[in-house]
Amino acid sequence: MAIEAVESLSPVSQSHTSYRQPHHFYLPVDRLQFKEGTLVDLLRTIGRLPLLPIVVCCSTRDVLDAVSYAVANLSHISTASLYSDLSLAERASVLENFREATMKWNQMGTIRSEGDSEETVTIEEQKSHMIVVTDACLPLITCGESPITARLLINYELPTKKETYMRRMTTCLAADGIVINMLVEGEMMTLKGIEQSSGLVISEMPINILEML
Template structure:
């Protein structure tokens, strides 16, 4: 995985927010042209956990299209993309299928005796939604949050409000946020950390063993 050492964001002096059970990490990418390769490596790590429900957030449609293209051929990922010109019925179907995948994940997590070899092949895939900020679930309009186990910010938002909205609409309260950071974006990351009263640590190598 193409990474580099980036100075860790400072630890805030105040207690965490109501997202305190959520764990926040950053993954430093050495160069922009390594970013997609690093994402695929990251998803490969998650692919070893059957049925892992994940969301990748992008800021633009171009980046969403690029991520979906790169991930589409990964055999261990069941991929869905939410974009602005998606039909309402198809959008609802994607969200419902993901919620069902999340329910299966919770059931499997609660059944420690379950043999992974007995899980249907399609259900063993990690379930991934790629979405732009413009297409996040609309809680005010009655849509339910996605509540994934892992939220990957492929593009770091520039504002804390966007960061917090991604969490509120895409992540379970005890989930993990992974922020992909390139070069000068560490300044933006520190600003989000301080203004949101969060602790964002460097991502450990075996992050998916936390589940």
């Protein structure tokens, strides 16, 4: 899907649709040099959903730094990064802030589904919340850290192994969340391999992706 197609996504839906399992999609990018711009275009639209919890997964620190820089000027998204140089206290703070944001997202969905009136919140409080993380710094379940439950997981870099793909899911994605895999030329075969070995169904990202969030 070209950048133009991302920009033509339908207007923001204000309802939270529930799914019993994650939905997996791929977003093809024509060339590697267009990848950052495609991500920014996607987040300019999807990220305007109030309080939307988002995780962007990268394979390396260099790519994490590039992504963090690219999205830094998106004023409607509050962004934090998880990388190895963080102290334990800083890491715990990033994870806890994201969990609190996720709780607010879930509470907002309950309010809307029950038809209750919403409280007035500031622009700052309505921001989407996003963590950019490398595989080395995902929540460590085996060490006692709790998973984070993002509504949207973006695999900015597609992992080459099924095990890494599944770990990203189990540590970062809500049970009814959505995964978007950004693909550059040559990665479709890798995606198909993950799809077949894991039993997942991974379809091209639909234009109405906002309505699913």
